Amino acid sequence: MFALLGIAGILTGLAGSIWLVIAAVRATGVGEAAGLRRPVQTILGGAVLAMLALEAALLADDFSLEYVANHHARATPFPFNFATGWAALEGSIVLWGLILAVYTWVTFKSVSRTARNEGDRLGVAALAVMGLVAVFFFGLQATVANPFQVCVEAAANGCLDASPFPWAAAQAPPDGPGPNPLLQNHILMAIHPPMLYLGFIGLTVPFAYAISALAIKEAGVEWLRRSRRSTLVAWTFLTAGIVLGAWWAYEVLSWGGYWGWDPVENASLMPWLVATAFLHSALVQMRRGALQAWNFVLVIGAFSLTILGTFLTRSGVIGSVHSFTQSAIGPVLLGFLFLVVAGSFWLFSTRSHLVADSPRLDSLVSREGSFLLNNLLLTIFAFVVLTGTLYPLVIEAITGDRVSVGRPFFVRMIVPLAFALLLAMGVGPQTPWREADPGRVAASLRVPIQVALAAGVLTVLFASRIGYVVGAVVAGTFVIASGVSLLIGRASRAARARATGPSGSVGREIRRQLTAEPSFWAGQLSHAGVALVAIGIGFTANLAQHGEVAMEPGDHIEFAGYNLHYRSPFLLTEPNRRVQGATIEVSVDGEVVTELRPRANFYGGDTAGISTPAVHTAFTGDLYLTLLNIDATGILLRMDTSPGIWLLWVGGLIAAGGGAWSLTARRRALVTAGV
Amino acid sequence: MPSRKLIWPALALVAAAVMVLIATNLGNSLTYYLTPQEAVDRRTEFPDGQRFRLGGLVVVGSLTESGGVKTFDVTDGAETIQVQLTGAVPPLFAEDVGVVVEGAWSGSRFEADTALVRHDESYEAPATTQAS
Numbered sequence: 001m002f003a004l005l006g007i008a009g010i011l012t013g014l015a016g017s018i019w020l021v022i023a024a025v026r027a028t029g030v031g032e033a034a035g036l037r038r039p040v041q042t043i044l045g046g047a048v049l050a051m052l053a054l055e056a057a058l059l060a061d062d063f064s065l066e067y068v069a070n071h072h073a074r075a076t077p078f079p080f081n082f083a084t085g086w087a088a089l090e091g092s093i094v095l096w097g098l099i100l101a102v103y104t105w106v107t108f109k110s111v112s113r114t115a116r117n118e119g120d121r122l123g124v125a126a127l128a129v130m131g132l133v134a135v136f137f138f139g140l141q142a143t144v145a146n147p148f149q150v151c152v153e154a155a156a157n158g159c160l161d162a163s164p165f166p167w168a169a170a171q172a173p174p175d176g177p178g179p180n181p182l183l184q185n186h187i188l189m190a191i192h193p194p195m196l197y198l199g200f201i202g203l204t205v206p207f208a209y210a211i212s213a214l215a216i217k218e219a220g221v222e223w224l225r226r227s228r229r230s231t232l233v234a235w236t237f238l239t240a241g242i243v244l245g246a247w248w249a250y251e252v253l254s255w256g257g258y259w260g261w262d263p264v265e266n267a268s269l270m271p272w273l274v275a276t277a278f279l280h281s282a283l284v285q286m287r288r289g290a291l292q293a294w295n296f297v298l299v300i301g302a303f304s305l306t307i308l309g310t311f312l313t314r315s316g317v318i319g320s321v322h323s324f325t326q327s328a329i330g331p332v333l334l335g336f337l338f339l340v341v342a343g344s345f346w347l348f349s350t351r352s353h354l355v356a357d358s359p360r361l362d363s364l365v366s367r368e369g370s371f372l373l374n375n376l377l378l379t380i381f382a383f384v385v386l387t388g389t390l391y392p393l394v395i396e397a398i399t400g401d402r403v404s405v406g407r408p409f410f411v412r413m414i415v416p417l418a419f420a421l422l423l424a425m426g427v428g429p430q431t432p433w434r435e436a437d438p439g440r441v442a443a444s445l446r447v448p449i450q451v452a453l454a455a456g457v458l459t460v461l462f463a464s465r466i467g468y469v470v471g472a473v474v475a476g477t478f479v480i481a482s483g484v485s486l487l488i489g490r491a492s493r494a495a496r497a498r499a500t501g502p503s504g505s506v507g508r509e510i511r512r513q514l515t516a517e518p519s520f521w522a523g524q525l526s527h528a529g530v531a532l533v534a535i536g537i538g539f540t541a542n543l544a545q546h547g548e549v550a551m552e553p554g555d556h557i558e559f560a561g562y563n564l565h566y567r568s569p570f571l572l573t574e575p576n577r578r579v580q581g582a583t584i585e586v587s588v589d590g591e592v593v594t595e596l597r598p599r600a601n602f603y604g605g606d607t608a609g610i611s612t613p614a615v616h617t618a619f620t621g622d623l624y625l626t627l628l629n630i631d632a633t634g635i636l637l638r639m640d641t642s643p644g645i646w647l648l649w650v651g652g653l654i655a656a657g658g659g660a661w662s663l664t665a666r667r668r669a670l671v672t673a674g675v
Numbered sequence: 676m677p678s679r680k681l682i683w684p685a686l687a688l689v690a691a692a693v694m695v696l697i698a699t700n701l702g703n704s705l706t707y708y709l710t711p712q713e714a715v716d717r718r719t720e721f722p723d724g725q726r727f728r729l730g731g732l733v734v735v736g737s738l739t740e741s742g743g744v745k746t747f748d749v750t751d752g753a754e755t756i757q758v759q760l761t762g763a764v765p766p767l768f769a770e771d772v773g774v775v776v777e778g779a780w781s782g783s784r785f786e787a788d789t790a791l792v793r794h795d796e797s798y799e800a801p802a803t804t805q806a807s
Contacts, residue, residue, distance in 0.1 A: 254766050376686075380693050387697050395705075402708040404728070409704035413696065548763055600767050611766030628764050636764065 002057035003065055003166035006148035009049030013097055014138035016042030020104070020131035024124050028216060031119030033112040036127055040108045043134055047101035050094050054147055055085045064170035066149040066162035067091060073178030073604065075576035080184040086193055087183045089314055089329065090147035095194065097137045099201045104130045107205055107230075122222055125212035126205075133204050136336055144329050157604075178576060181603040181610045186252045192244035196268055199238025200306040203271060205230035206278075207303035207344075210296055214347045219296075219354040221286060227299055228282040229666075235275045236659030242268050243652030254611045254626045256544070256640035258648065261410045266389045267309025270382050274302040277378040280371045287433055288368050290358040293348075294375070300344040305382075307337045317393060363435040370428030377421050384413045415468070422475035422534055425527045426452075426482040429520075447485045452478035464543055472538025479531035483524040487513060518665030526658030532651025539621070539644035552634040559639045562623055563587045566637075569630060570597070578602040580609070582627060582635045586616055593618075598625040598637070621645060706777065711754040714785070723780050729756065729787070730775040738770050749774065749785075762788035 020039035027035055054067070058081050063069045071088045072081060086095040107130060111123030141147065146164055153161035154173035183189050206227035213223035245268065250258040259265060278298040284291045311317070315330025361368055388405045395403050430444045455477040456470050463469065491509035498505070514521050547559050551566040558564075565585040572579040581599030585592055596614035603610070616623040621643035629636035707727040709717065714729055721727055729749060737748035737757075745760040747770070758776055768774065768790065778787030 376689065380689075383693070384697060387701070391701055403705045404708060405701060406704040406706055409700050412700055412704075609767040626766050628766050628768070638763065638766070 002053045002060070002062050003148045003150050003170075006050050006053035006057070007142075007146075007166050009046045009051075009053055010094075010097075010138055010141045010146075010148070012046030013043050013050065013101065014046070014135065014142055016040070016044075016046055017131050017134035017138055021128050021135065024128035024131055028121055028125045028128065031115055031121035031124050033108065033115035033120060033124055033127075036108055036124065037112070039131070040105055040127070043131075043138075044101045044105050046138070047094075047098040050141065050147075051085065051098045054091055054094055055082060058082065058084055062172070063154075063159075063174070063176055064151055064172040065147075066151045066159045067147045069151045069154070069159035069173050069176045071179050072176045073576060074175050076178050076184060077574075077576060079187070079190045080179060083183070083190040083193075084179045086197075087179050087189070090141070090145045092193070092197075092314070093137060093140050093145045093329075094147055095197055096201060097134070097141060099194075099197050100130070100134055100137055100204060103201060103205055104134060107208070121216050122209065122212050122218055122226070125216050126208040126226075129208035129211045129215075130204060133208070140329065140332065144332055178604055181577075181601065182252060184576070184603070185601065185610060185612055186248055188244055188248040188251065192241060192248050195237055195244055196241030199234050199236075199241050199268075200271065200309070202230065202234025202237055203275060203303050203306050205234070206299045210299040211344060211347065214296070214351045214354075217351060217354055219292065219351065219356075224282055224285055224295060227295075228279065228286075229663075231275050231278055231282075231299070231302070232659055232663055235272070235279060236656050236663065238268065238272050238275065239652065239656040239659060242272060243649060243656065246652070247649055250642075250645070251615065252612065254613045256546070256613075256624050256626070256638075256642065258540075258645070261388065261405075261407055263389050264313045266385050267305075267312050270309065270385050270389075271302045271305040273378050273382040273385070274298055274305060277375045277382075278302060280378075281375050284368045284371045288359065288361065289356065290361060290368065291375075292355045292358065293352070296348055296355070298375075300341075300348070304337065304341050304344070305386075307333065307340055311337055312389065365431065365436045365438055365441070367428065367431050367433045367436075369436075370424055370431055373424050374421070374428065377417055377424065381414065381417050381421075384417070385410070388413075418534060419471065419475055422479055422531065425530070426475070426478040429486055429524060429527070430482060444485070444489070445482065448478055448481035451481035451485075463539075466542045469538050469542045472535050476531035476535040476538075480528045483528055486524070487521070515665075519662040522658045522662035522665065524658075525661060526655045529651045529653070529655030529658060532647045532654065534651075536644050536647030536651060539647070540642045543641075543643045545639075545641045547639040548628065548636065549639065550634055550636050555634075560623070560641045561588060563590075564625075564637075564639070566635065567595075569635070576603060580627075580630050582630060582637070584614075584625060584637075586623065596623070596625050598627045600627050600630060617646060619646075708775070710751040711749055711756045712751055714756060714780075715754045718780065721780055723782070726777065726779045728775050728777045729758070729785055730773070731756075733768075733770050733772055733774055735770045749776065756785050757783070758785045758787055760787045760790055762790065765790050765792045768792055 016039050020036060020043060023035050023039050027033065057065050057068050058072050061068070061072070061074050063072075067088065067090055071091070072084050076084065084091065086092045104127065107123070108127060111120050111127060114120040114123060148166065149162035149164050150166060150168045150170045151159035151161075151173065152163045152168055152171055153159070154171040156173065157175060158173060158177050178184065209223045209227045209230070213219050245265070246258040249260070278295065281291050281295055281298060285295055311330065311333040315333060317330055363369065364372070388409055391405055392403050395401055426448060427441070427445065431441050452474045456474040459470050459473045487510060488506070491513050492506050494513070495505040495509045498509075545560045549557050551557065553566055553568050555566050556563060563586070565587070567583045567585055570581050570583055572581070579599050579601050581597050584596045584598070586594050586596055594616045596616055598614040599612050600609040601612055611627050613624050613626045621641055622645050624640040624642055626638040626640070627635060628638050707721075709727055709729055711729065711731050714721070714727070731749040731751045734748035734750050734755060739746050743761070745764065747758055747760070748755050749758050760776060765774070772792055775791045776785065776787035777789045778785055
């Protein structure tokens with residue numbers, strides 16, 4: 001029954017998408033949106049039905065579905081049985097379709113508001129583009145990535161052969177192997193993929209507006225305003241998704257790190273970099289009319305990179321720790337990617353006369369100049385990551401050799417770029433539009449530079465003399481101090497100008513500044529978040545300590561200022577796994593601070609266990625314990641410290657919070673203005 | 676604003692510099708990945724000391740340890756190579772588990788200093804998995 005419901009959902013979504021394309025293309029002439037309500041509702045209804053059917057089948061242990069039989073087990077507990085709905089390839093495409101349907105609905109709502117008065121050709125044509133993208137993703141579910149295939153040949157623990165026809169005679173296995181063990185180890189697995197998807201798929205909206213603007217030959221500034229706003233939505237989710245993904249890797253993959261330059265990670269970083277570049281370059285066009293062609297390139301590029309990322313991670317073309325997805329979907333995604341890139345740039349080339357020549361910029365020493373630098377750096381950054389990710393594929397395609405590009409490549413290339421970006425982030429906001437007086441900019445930077453250097457001196461005195469650590473602290477502090485001094489400077493000038501009472505007026509002016517220009521200050525908040533991330537990376541990458549020790553119950557060992565006392569092993573039997581672990585008492589200066597229980601989890605009949613680290617978080621950093629081995633006599637324990645790693649999580653979420661602030665503040669402003 | 680004529684040559688120069696940096700850095704950071712079969716077949720291309728990654732299953736009954744050095748056999752079903760691992764052991768390293776070790780040939784033995792455990796349920800090359 002779930003198969004029938006699910007297929008019905010997919011086909012409804014597909015039909016709604018085709019309907020939307022036809023209806024929207026017809027309505028583009030006048031920009032009338034009312035006729036699009038039904039098709040958009042149909043897409044949303046179909047997508048919700050498909051997702052619900054899949055989740056219901058998982059929760060009901062319906063092993064007659066191939067997807068359930070091969071990715072679920074009766075013993076898989078909540079919420080992991082629910083998260084299995086998107087943990088494997090076909091299910092992830094269902095979630096993709098659902099999120100795309102939601103974005104289409106939200107876009108429709110906003111278009112129908114603007115269309116009510118004088119018509120909205122741009123928005124209606126954009127909905128046609130979103131319909132086309134939806135046709136592709138529902139088409140995928142209906143063909144090569146059908147999650148509702150019926151199992152027709154059951155094994156004891158999974159499904160051997162499946163039929164796409166829901167009326168086929170089903171043969172349900174008694175149980176399944178369960179999801180990939182790595183995916184049922186941490187609660188973040190239920191949150192981080194949907195976040196990332198909201199980011200990836202959100203980039204469809206700006207792309208749709210860009211293509212729409214080209215198609216209806218309205219390459220003015222309206223598409224840009226809408227594209228920037230929708231990019232900000234996607235960017236906020238993408239930022240949160242990347243940070244949560246790094247956090248998940250740290251808590252689950254037990255190698256003490258959080259970022260391995262794995263293709264799956266790179267696939268999320270590349271669109272983020274290009275979207276970040278666009279958030280800045282769009283401002284240059286809005287304020288100064290420059291970079292019109294470049295903005296099209298960035299928006300099309302960001303969307304293409306999400307499709308490329310999906311191809312890389314979902315086709316099994318690159319083996320990696322995320323190698324849980326290998327299927328025949330690869331060629332189809334590659335074809336779609338080709339279609340998007342070739343089609344978009346062909347359309348762009350036929351419309352290039354619409355894109356106005358850039359006006360001459362007055363000076364490179366200006367806000368727009370700093371945005372140009374920012375775009376150059378972010379583009380190079382994205383290009384470096386792209387090359388490092390694709391190069392092994394090219395080599396394998398040409399020579400057949402399997403190679404990997406090591407971490408050193410990325411580190412050597414990206415560390416200098418990161419420092420340059422931090423400097424630009426500190427200087428840029430202090431420079432005025434059009435033309436800056438270098439002396440004035442230097443004067444306004446004097447305090448931030450002094451604060452940054454003071455932070456550097458404190459780091460040398462109390463933390464580390466390693467150049468990269470001091471450099472990260474100085475550069476990161478410079479960014480934060482620059483933003484703060486800008487705020488205080490403006491507020492105190494405004495307070496003087498108003499000549500209000502001396503006490504408390506600056507505080508009031510700060511609040512006034514923040515509410516007057518929320519999106520600028522939200523951007524500064526995001527900068528501060530990124531700066532904290534940079535400082536955190538500087539600390540963890542250079543100051544982490546590692547050790548390995550064999551211990552028997554009762555043993556003590558000193559490590560990095562901690563005293564570790566191995567008290568006893570423990571054994572747990574949970575429905576879906578056996579757990580072997582060690583209870584280790586951690587003390588500092590003779591006082592017990594915590595008890596850590598690193599463990600090995602054995603899922604199903606696997607002989608290979610999954611090691612799950614135990615982490616103690618303190619202000620100075622984490623203590624991270626991993627079981628390398630455990631047997632009757634003792635344990636082999638790996639000990640790592642991650643100094644300041646919480647700066648990464650906090651900074652990343654602050655950066656995302658800046659995006660959210662900007663979005664909600666603008667919304668409030670619209671509401672109070674009565675729009 | 677400097678003359679517009681200067682912008683494009685400047686950008687081209689930056690692009691060229693980036694390409695050169697990427698090309699030289701990529702060449703230095705490549706690591707080959709071989710199966711035991713390939714490692715034996717291409718022994719001459721990878722002389723002693725030339726680093727690469729070797730992936731396969733740890734043969735049951737082959738794992739011994741003395742003085743922090745682990746010795747075990749890695750197989751892909753076709754060829755089996757003896758590995759000596761001096762570096763850190765990955766979590767839950769055991770017999771009958773898929774591993775990727777990094778190091779170099781030393782005579783007929785592979786001397787590794789790093790090792791990773793592969794968590795795929797089935798240790799197969801991507802091509803064979805796809806066909807199933």
